[in-house]
Amino acid sequence: MIILYKESAIRGFGKGIKTLWALTKIVVPVYFIVTFLGYTPVLDKISNLFEPMMNILGLPGEASLPLVLGNAINLYAGVGAMATMTLTVKQATILAIILSFSHSLLLESAVANKAGVNLGLVVFIRIGLALLSGIFFNMIL
Amino acid sequence: MDITVYLKESFMGSMSSVLTMAIIIIPLMVVMEILKDAKVLEKLSLRLTPMASFLDISKESIFPLIIGIVFGLSYGAGIIIDSTEDGNLSKKDLYIIVIFLLACHAIFEDTFIFAAVGAKLWLVLGVRLIVAIIISYIASKLIDAKKLSKEY
Numbered sequence: 001m002i003i004l005y006k007e008s009a010i011r012g013f014g015k016g017i018k019t020l021w022a023l024t025k026i027v028v029p030v031y032f033i034v035t036f037l038g039y040t041p042v043l044d045k046i047s048n049l050f051e052p053m054m055n056i057l058g059l060p061g062e063a064s065l066p067l068v069l070g071n072a073i074n075l076y077a078g079v080g081a082m083a084t085m086t087l088t089v090k091q092a093t094i095l096a097i098i099l100s101f102s103h104s105l106l107l108e109s110a111v112a113n114k115a116g117v118n119l120g121l122v123v124f125i126r127i128g129l130a131l132l133s134g135i136f137f138n139m140i141l
Numbered sequence: 142m143d144i145t146v147y148l149k150e151s152f153m154g155s156m157s158s159v160l161t162m163a164i165i166i167i168p169l170m171v172v173m174e175i176l177k178d179a180k181v182l183e184k185l186s187l188r189l190t191p192m193a194s195f196l197d198i199s200k201e202s203i204f205p206l207i208i209g210i211v212f213g214l215s216y217g218a219g220i221i222i223d224s225t226e227d228g229n230l231s232k233k234d235l236y237i238i239v240i241f242l243l244a245c246h247a248i249f250e251d252t253f254i255f256a257a258v259g260a261k262l263w264l265v266l267g268v269r270l271i272v273a274i275i276i277s278y279i280a281s282k283l284i285d286a287k288k289l290s291k292e293y
Contacts, residue, residue: 023159
């Protein structure tokens with residue numbers, strides 16, 4: 001199959017590098033910034049502030065950071081922040097499920113709006129799905 | 142704080158994350174590009190036409206839907222807009238496709254990246270797919286109900 005589709009494979013490799021570069025450009029700076037915050041009281045303060053809310057989702061307070069970054073910027077920023085944290089498999093999975101329903105809210109919701117679906121509805125569905133699935137999987141996992 | 146420790150920790154940590162992602166993303170992109178050129182999704186769409194009656198959308202909607210699920214919103218949107226301009230998609234088809242894709246798009250790329258930071262791959266993938274099917278099914282019923290109430 002690879003031999004038959006050599007050109008496709010080469011193009012795919014190029015796309016892989018491109019995606020990886022797009023990812024690296026965001027993941028690395030986010031990693032540096034979040035690690036830096038870890039040395040300051042800021043991360044603890046954010047963490048304590050969101051702790052009660054995040055506990056409903058089965059997540060530690062610091063996981064609010066990937067949630068905010070993932071929604072305000074994009075998935076890669078959320079993943080970059082996740083990478084700095086020591087999360088259990090359960091926590092990482094819940095965070096991944098939440099973020100996969102609700103991320104890049106500004107950009108992607110605009111795309112959906114362009115396709116003719118109401119913007120408020122789009123954001124409501126995404127955040128709703130994210131929260132419900134977080135609460136649900138915290139209970140069953 | 143010790144600046145060299147900080148720099149070393151950040152550099153090593155971020156590089157190891159990027160490396161893990163490289164190992165996952167590059168082979169995935171190669172496979173996806175082959176799938177695209179082998180027209181596998183066209184064939185898959187033909188097999189999945191029964192899904193169209195389940196979601197009460199036209200058979201023509203299935204291909205743009207599958208493209209969006211696999212390749213993501215930006216590539217999917219191009220195909221959706223093309224199909225709309227060709228007049229193949231109704232307003233309802235468009236709504237259902239967009240609602241489905243909101244919950245579930247670029248399913249492999251995004252999920253594999255999450256797996257790189259410790260999430261359970263198949264669980265995340267399965268949940269997205271199942272939830273997308275459920276909400277678009279509900280949406281499909283609701284949109285019908287709206288249409289009916291307008292007729293009365």
